[in-house]
Amino acid sequence: MIENRRKFLKKSAGVLAGAGVVSGFISKYSTGFATASTEKPVAEKGIRWGMVIDMRKCVDGCVKCIDVCHVTHNVPEFDNPKDEIKWIWKSDYAKVFPSKSQQFVSAETKQKPFLTMCNHCADPPCVMACPTGATFKRKDGIVEMDFHRCIGCRFCMAACPYGSRSFNWRDPRPAIEDITQEYPTREKGVVEKCNFCSERLAKGQQPACVEACPEKVLTFGNLYDKKTEIRQILKDNPTIQRKPELGTNPSVFYIT
Amino acid sequence: MIEKALTGNKVYWSWVALLVALIILGIYSYSQQLTYGLTVTGMGRDVSWGVYIAQFTFLVGVAASAVMVVLPYYLHDYKEFGKIVIIGEFLAVSAATICLLFIIADMGHPDRVFYVLLYPHPNSMVFWDVQVLNGYLLINIVSGWTVLEAERKGISPPNWVKPIIYLSIVWAVSIHTVTAFLYAGTPGRHLWLTAVLAPRFLASAFAVGPSLLILISFILRKFADFDVGDKAIRKLATIATYAAIANFFFVGAEFFTAFYSNIPGHKHSLQYLFFGLDGKYQLVPWMWFSMIVGIASVLIMLYQQRKPSQKLLIAACSGIVVSLWIDKGIGLIIGGFVPSPMEEVVEYFPTFIEITVTLGIWAIGLLILTALLKVAVAVKKAA
Amino acid sequence: MNEKILIFAGLAVFLLAASYPFWQSTEAEDFPQIAMQTKGEQCVAPVEYMRKNHMKLLNTWRDSVVRDGERFHIMPDGSKVEKSLTKTCLGCHVSKEKFCEECHSYASVKPYCWECHVIPKSGGHTELSGIESGEISKQNLLNNLLARNQQFAESKQQFQEENSD
Numbered sequence: 001m002i003e004n005r006r007k008f009l010k011k012s013a014g015v016l017a018g019a020g021v022v023s024g025f026i027s028k029y030s031t032g033f034a035t036a037s038t039e040k041p042v043a044e045k046g047i048r049w050g051m052v053i054d055m056r057k058c059v060d061g062c063v064k065c066i067d068v069c070h071v072t073h074n075v076p077e078f079d080n081p082k083d084e085i086k087w088i089w090k091s092d093y094a095k096v097f098p099s100k101s102q103q104f105v106s107a108e109t110k111q112k113p114f115l116t117m118c119n120h121c122a123d124p125p126c127v128m129a130c131p132t133g134a135t136f137k138r139k140d141g142i143v144e145m146d147f148h149r150c151i152g153c154r155f156c157m158a159a160c161p162y163g164s165r166s167f168n169w170r171d172p173r174p175a176i177e178d179i180t181q182e183y184p185t186r187e188k189g190v191v192e193k194c195n196f197c198s199e200r201l202a203k204g205q206q207p208a209c210v211e212a213c214p215e216k217v218l219t220f221g222n223l224y225d226k227k228t229e230i231r232q233i234l235k236d237n238p239t240i241q242r243k244p245e246l247g248t249n250p251s252v253f254y255i256t
Numbered sequence: 257m258i259e260k261a262l263t264g265n266k267v268y269w270s271w272v273a274l275l276v277a278l279i280i281l282g283i284y285s286y287s288q289q290l291t292y293g294l295t296v297t298g299m300g301r302d303v304s305w306g307v308y309i310a311q312f313t314f315l316v317g318v319a320a321s322a323v324m325v326v327l328p329y330y331l332h333d334y335k336e337f338g339k340i341v342i343i344g345e346f347l348a349v350s351a352a353t354i355c356l357l358f359i360i361a362d363m364g365h366p367d368r369v370f371y372v373l374l375y376p377h378p379n380s381m382v383f384w385d386v387q388v389l390n391g392y393l394l395i396n397i398v399s400g401w402t403v404l405e406a407e408r409k410g411i412s413p414p415n416w417v418k419p420i421i422y423l424s425i426v427w428a429v430s431i432h433t434v435t436a437f438l439y440a441g442t443p444g445r446h447l448w449l450t451a452v453l454a455p456r457f458l459a460s461a462f463a464v465g466p467s468l469l470i471l472i473s474f475i476l477r478k479f480a481d482f483d484v485g486d487k488a489i490r491k492l493a494t495i496a497t498y499a500a501i502a503n504f505f506f507v508g509a510e511f512f513t514a515f516y517s518n519i520p521g522h523k524h525s526l527q528y529l530f531f532g533l534d535g536k537y538q539l540v541p542w543m544w545f546s547m548i549v550g551i552a553s554v555l556i557m558l559y560q561q562r563k564p565s566q567k568l569l570i571a572a573c574s575g576i577v578v579s580l581w582i583d584k585g586i587g588l589i590i591g592g593f594v595p596s597p598m599e600e601v602v603e604y605f606p607t608f609i610e611i612t613v614t615l616g617i618w619a620i621g622l623l624i625l626t627a628l629l630k631v632a633v634a635v636k637k638a639a
Numbered sequence: 640m641n642e643k644i645l646i647f648a649g650l651a652v653f654l655l656a657a658s659y660p661f662w663q664s665t666e667a668e669d670f671p672q673i674a675m676q677t678k679g680e681q682c683v684a685p686v687e688y689m690r691k692n693h694m695k696l697l698n699t700w701r702d703s704v705v706r707d708g709e710r711f712h713i714m715p716d717g718s719k720v721e722k723s724l725t726k727t728c729l730g731c732h733v734s735k736e737k738f739c740e741e742c743h744s745y746a747s748v749k750p751y752c753w754e755c756h757v758i759p760k761s762g763g764h765t766e767l768s769g770i771e772s773g774e775i776s777k778q779n780l781l782n783n784l785l786a787r788n789q790q791f792a793e794s795k796q797q798f799q800e801e802n803s804d
Contacts, residue, residue, distance in 0.1 A: 138708060140708075181759060184755040186755055198708070
């Protein structure tokens with residue numbers, strides 16, 4: 001009975017959503033007339049989880065956040081880069097910010113390893129592309145994966161302009177050294193990515209990478225709450241987002 | 257009617273046997289893929305679509321191109337296409353079928369294919385593509401089969417089939433447009449993020465489809481003693497020629513925008529495909545081969561319009577098909593992933609398993625086409 | 640005419656064969672006696688309901704946790720448990736082999752839960768940790784942070800040690 005009522009509610013919501021999609025489309029595109037900047041006006045209500053990465057503090061060669069994340073979420077480690085799965089990793093500045101100025105920049109800066117992960121965009125192209133809603137945006141702004149529903153079409157991977165998504169080309173279990181009990185593994189044939197530790201947030205914990213960093217490089221918080229530490233940092237420091245010109249509104253900000 | 261596909265001479269049965277052998281090999285390879293996952297293919301984290309999706313894209317075009325015979329025959333009453341229109345429709349049926357098979361072959365979770373209908377998300381172009389492809393398949397089976405059945409009985413086709421045929425004309429354009437929109441709506445892939453993609457898709461489709469129809473017509477003339485008529489073939493050649501010219505015009509426009517604007521992101525994929533990038537140039541010979549053969553074929557087509565020659569026509573049609581198959585079936589999809597959003601140049605090469613699955617699916621399509629054409633020719637000859 | 644007889648005879652044979660399980664027996668035999676090893680006192684729903692509909696309930700749980708972030712189930716007595724197969728269900732019914740598999744293998748169903756979800760090493764009722772989703776109070780975060788940092792440091796060290804060789 002619980003299921004039936006739920007189904008009924010979902011179905012009626014679906015009908016309403018159909019009407020909503022049309023009006024949503026109109027409002028979505030009409031905002032474009034208001035300003036010519038890359039920033040889309042957003043109603044700052046409720047929660048939008050976000051992160052600031054202060055790369056001035058990040059120590060070269062340190063991979064604590066990466067290790068902790070990958071252990072926490074049972075991310076497998078494959079030798080072949082073709083099969084690779086990454087939730088958070090480091091890549092050269094020039095590759096993380098290809099559209100930022102590269103002229104007269106020292107080789108060290110260009111090759112400085114920058115942390116990268118899913119940006120949990122406010123306007124995520126991967127969510128637009130997903131045919132089944134396996135990847136979706138939660139009310140708190142987290143772009144989440146429902147592994148039960150992923151059909152493995154990899155459309156989200158083509159749509160993501162940040163290369164943040166990985167596909168399970170093979171069974172991941174043999175490549176996980178010690179399986180963490182608290183979090184499921186994945187099976188072959190589904191896409192995965194950083195989930196901003198939604199399972200930890202539900203318990204009132206910070207994301208694992210934020211906790212693991214001894215240098216306090218990462219700050220996590222609600223972007224829509226002016227009183228949070230993250231908003232203070234954003235106010236006090238010049239920050240950049242990855243490829244803001246695409247209008248995806250990333251929720252991950254960098255201090256270079 | 258279908259029993260007509262069960263009689264044939266030695267050549268017919270050896271052809272069928274060859275296709276069945278390829279299908280069996282394909283099924284074996286696919287079973288490997290199901291067991292071990294898509295890791296058995298050449299695809300990876302950076303080039304996450306490969307030969308399957310590329311074939312799918314190419315074949316949607318072949319399916320859509322049926323409109324190039326349906327439209328003149330039914331809308332403009334162009335009688336010369338009377339014999340070829342059914343061939344066009346059946347080519348569309350087999351092409352649309354294998355399009356769907358290629359999608360399934362590419363899926364990580366083929367068992368969840370119906371989730372697309374169970375949890376529909378109209379925001380996604382995949383949702384629309386599945387709708388229009390299945391719809392198109394159905395429309396062409398119904399209209400093709402009904403008209404043929406009527407012809408066998410010596411009566412005129414029922415009236416209800418007319419609106420379906422007209423619908424198929426609009427529908428054909430829609431399938432390739434939606435397929436182009438799959439790519440043209442991705443914000444991070446410069447090779448695809450272009451408004452000219454859908455027109456270019458249609459142009460290349462309308463060049464490939466009629467070329468294939470001409471080739472099929474010659475095959476039927478030789479092996480099935482069935483002639484669609486020289487006039488029809490010549491008309492198709494004209495259509496193919498100008499569609500191919502339009503296609504190369506669009507390609508040129510892409511080159512102009514990328515290289516004259518001089519925006520690095522816009523240039524990268526074209527640079528990789530035609531000149532090589534970061535010391536990686538695996539596809540360069542393919543792309544130049546495609547370009548040269550394609551333009552040469554167009555010139556031959558134009559030449560043989562004045563001095564008709566069957567040999568030249570066959571050569572030019574084959575040239576157009578091969579050229580545009582490389583362009584769309586290899587360059588466009590793989591080029592879209594190079595460089596990756598993280599500016600990595602990673603090359604892709606299909607594996608043996610991937611190639612045999614691909615061949616197997618093509619063989620399924622050819623088998624369906626063979627059987628359908630066998631029926632069509634038998635009916636047409638008896639009429 | 641002859642053909643028709645053959646066709647219908649063939650059809651009849653097929654129908655008989657295909658419907659064999661239905662008319663042959665309606666009662667299942669050797670129904671496995673499931674060892675209802677339980678630790679807790681009450682189930683999340685009445686036993687009769689669970690026997691028939693546990694898969695539906697699990698699907699509903701799954702969707703509401705993953706998609707709506709609703710992680711807690713209200714028990715008949717009003718208390719809360721986590722909507723979790725591994726923690727709540729197997730926390731009580733400690734043996735997956737006996738509780739899940741015996742029946743599933745009898746019924747020849749193969750749910751894909753364990754392709755991803757990790758079979759708990761030891762059963763045991765898990766206490767609710769932290770607070771419900773959404774609101775994160777500063778004090779709560781701090782407390783948890785301190786506690787979890789310790790745990791992470793340990794698991795990290797262990798991980799590094801294992802990987803160093």
